[in-house]
Amino acid sequence: MGIVLGANRYGKAEVHLVRVDRGEAWHALSDVTVSVALSGDLTDVHLRGDNANVLTTDAQKNTVFAFAAEGVGQIEDFGLRLARHFVDSQPAIDRAVVRLVEQPWDRIDDAPHSFSRNGSCQRTAQVCYAGGTAEVVSGLTGLTLLNTTDSEFWGYVKDRYTTLAETTDRILATAVDARWRHTDASGDFGKSYVDVRRLLTAAFAETYSYSLQQTLYAMGERVLAEHPELAEIRLSLPNKHHFLVDLSPYGLDNPDAVYYAADRPYGLIEGTVTRDDAAPSMMDW
Amino acid sequence: MGIVLGANRYGKAEVHLVRVDRGEAWHALSDVTVSVALSGDLTDVHLRGDNANVLTTDAQKNTVFAFAAEGVGQIEDFGLRLARHFVDSQPAIDRAVVRLVEQPWDRIDDAPHSFSRNGSCQRTAQVCYAGGTAEVVSGLTGLTLLNTTDSEFWGYVKDRYTTLAETTDRILATAVDARWRHTDASGDFGKSYVDVRRLLTAAFAETYSYSLQQTLYAMGERVLAEHPELAEIRLSLPNKHHFLVDLSPYGLDNPDAVYYAADRPYGLIEGTVTRDDAAPSMMDW
Amino acid sequence: MGIVLGANRYGKAEVHLVRVDRGEAWHALSDVTVSVALSGDLTDVHLRGDNANVLTTDAQKNTVFAFAAEGVGQIEDFGLRLARHFVDSQPAIDRAVVRLVEQPWDRIDDAPHSFSRNGSCQRTAQVCYAGGTAEVVSGLTGLTLLNTTDSEFWGYVKDRYTTLAETTDRILATAVDARWRHTDASGDFGKSYVDVRRLLTAAFAETYSYSLQQTLYAMGERVLAEHPELAEIRLSLPNKHHFLVDLSPYGLDNPDAVYYAADRPYGLIEGTVTRDDAAPSMMDW
Amino acid sequence: MGIVLGANRYGKAEVHLVRVDRGEAWHALSDVTVSVALSGDLTDVHLRGDNANVLTTDAQKNTVFAFAAEGVGQIEDFGLRLARHFVDSQPAIDRAVVRLVEQPWDRIDDAPHSFSRNGSCQRTAQVCYAGGTAEVVSGLTGLTLLNTTDSEFWGYVKDRYTTLAETTDRILATAVDARWRHTDASGDFGKSYVDVRRLLTAAFAETYSYSLQQTLYAMGERVLAEHPELAEIRLSLPNKHHFLVDLSPYGLDNPDAVYYAADRPYGLIEGTVTRDDAAPSMMDW
16 A cells, blocks of 8 residues: 555646737737646656656746747637647657637627627637547536526425425526537537537527426537537536515515526536447546 | 714625516516615614614615516616615615616527526616715726727836836727716616717727827717716726737747736726716715 | 816736745745825826826836835835835826735744745735825725624514514624724834734624624724724624524424525625714725 | 437535534534535436436425534535435435535634634535445645745756746745545544644645645645545645746845735646555545
């Protein structure tokens, strides 16, 4: 029962990069936050403080900015360029994971170089490169959706601690965190992002729901059905409770009109929709 | 030099109210967080713990929900109804300030009762009622804007501690917090909100800027020039610095393309644009 | 009704400075975040973008670091040195406000140069220098206190919307934000800080409370009674509600044992305790 | 390549429970936030919205409060009681994971029922129960430590993007997130928590460091060496950079005294120290 070093990784986190592409008339903006995690032959640094195999996190940060000089493009592609570079250029590093969060901006009307931050959600990516193989997971976070009706909840277990009243009409609200794994580490990631986001939103809006789990599966199934290039999708859906307020103490009716929006606690529904022949993933996500 | 009670107020803060208006086909959504602050004859509660003049903050919360039973409408009007109620119904209370933050939601395409949270900015209001008089301040917060060019910064003081290089082309970015005071406590607050937001955004985009102060004044002046019903506007503009990254150590050019977006420290520019005959305001805001 | 520039100020916000004082054997640590706001003859920069009177916020940041070379000491004194410098060295600037937040660190046992962040609360200061006069407000924020008993709440107004049950035993909890104004802009600020913090804590613990307002006044009065050098103290006390959980649906008693700690909404009690002959303050705080 | 349901779980998150134990003279306080995640035969709810196997998250929340009626004790034990209950009482549920975060409070001097929130760090636990077997992971988060010296960093890879200067004396600071897995799901968790925290702090302070990785390993090794009941420990250590400020432009020396504390980006060092014969863990953590 000796004591040994187990799994480990290190890197620079949250490098906030903004790139401006200046066309003749119109400018374009990329706003990306990049985090790098490298693994490999790092026993000596842990056991003896020998840094001979350590590419500094400062150099990783510099690399992110330097690579942006050639353009950013789709964040999945940018992450892959970085991950491949770290593994291919560093003999001691055999695995790189790069996580990216893209903040979208909207162009202000017809202003050629003015932008307004779009707070609807953020686009994410996580890529891995190891052993000559790459894997890409795309995603989005913070997409908050709400249906005012077409949601029931009944027929559940009634144990000693169950006091919740069944309902045939409730508000259903969630902040979607979705990540989808591509079968291949190449493709038109920008196009698929726009479409997956559209499908997730549409499936949420169109599903007559008897549980948030059902809505989750419907969202994931819709995406996989339309996107054969995706192996699986994982969804994390907080159930953002809206409680109908009892106004009867004041002699008032409340015909499904006035709600209290609670912060905590909240339900948390997490699930994967996958192809039955999907290969295992090569990273945690 | 006796010790006495000075200015004081109390109330319920951050009551998160959601109201659904269910039409035949289309639903509408109001998402408002309300904070109440009451002042008046409250010496006994402070000095002796005598609560005879205290309307509980719990009752204030209940009032917010109960009043929403009749509809919410524009947040300024909803706040005024609440403020008047507290002062008019409570003999000991002579002043009520109500602050409101409205979270906008977008309708999802042609779905009649599905919504997506709009994160571009939040609408705010602060209203006061005292002595038979009301005052309304409208506002917005979190509107993040960025110009990729048309911003210079030079000609400033050079003291011992000045090392900043002058520039004739920089990124200018800010998160607008704006509040504007209405001359009268009535009007079409929804319509003016939409237009003030449009004017602030347009003035930011269209002003060729030699300083963020100049942009601030241009934004405020534009609003007052177009809205005679407003007495003054106050703007708080953080200067969200974007630093051009020096890529020369790696032998790379950086022709105003790659920037590092810093979190802290940041510049903070605060200013008021007002009419020279504006009456004084009756509250802090 | 011309449109004119009103009140304005600008400066660098949230400069995060850490200073190490390296003694022979023991090191000491100062961790201070500094924000500067300057006012004066700034019309030209707002109206015409003429920066001739503008000391850049970058230079302000540099000044903070440069002044720390001579030591930081008590944050009130450090703020005063900065405020005086900006006004005295800049002909166009006639008023400087400096706000400071100090993060305390604890020494790790008998380790001479190792520290652990103390999260109990943060020390604050806000100083102003204008017209040859200085003013100092000291404070603390985030000091979260809780009494498990000795708190009653009854005898309040019962209006149409009051449903809260009276109680003769409840949890009373708050996060103290306190600021106290010194009569003179000099003194042993470190010593008074320690003592004021002690008095606020003791008064909270020792006051048998019939309302949070009563506790607030008792806290403020205790401080002024013991500190003749203070002109007034302002307290902002959120009432962090702890609701006794009804366990009777499961056939269980709950003899004041199990509580739900709510985040929002919360009560907010704000009040000033002052000397009746206190001179007016020269700044907003 | 059919589309199927993959891994999934659901539960109530962030139930904020406070329990008061009222002795004759002295009161004690437990402040715990509990999150539950259940897995099992949940295909029907995902595919058809059939809730027959669903124990509502509302009932899970009620259970947390109801179980607290019998006392909370060590959070690991409380979590185990809950996890066992959910699996044993629900035929459809075969696996429960409970995560707990305990907020410590300090007694105020000799006040028998007054407390002050201790912000130094939070205690955490994650327990799993499945297949008649339980597993316990204890931890802490937010323990922020800083050494002002005894930290060097040199001898690292110099690639094209490396510009960092080597140093033989720097500030080393981190916010420790540590989790340690117990070999058995029983024991004196409170006692081991106190000791592990002490060892982590001491190892950080006492290790002369050539890299944060080396410090990480020393911290983990120290814990495993002293605690034979632990199978492994995982550490996540952000490298909170403190940059020495260059004061030479103002003609000032800076002999390792004045630093700028940066927020982002930061290094992130993650590693496991384990026994070489540790059985695999039965959950993700």
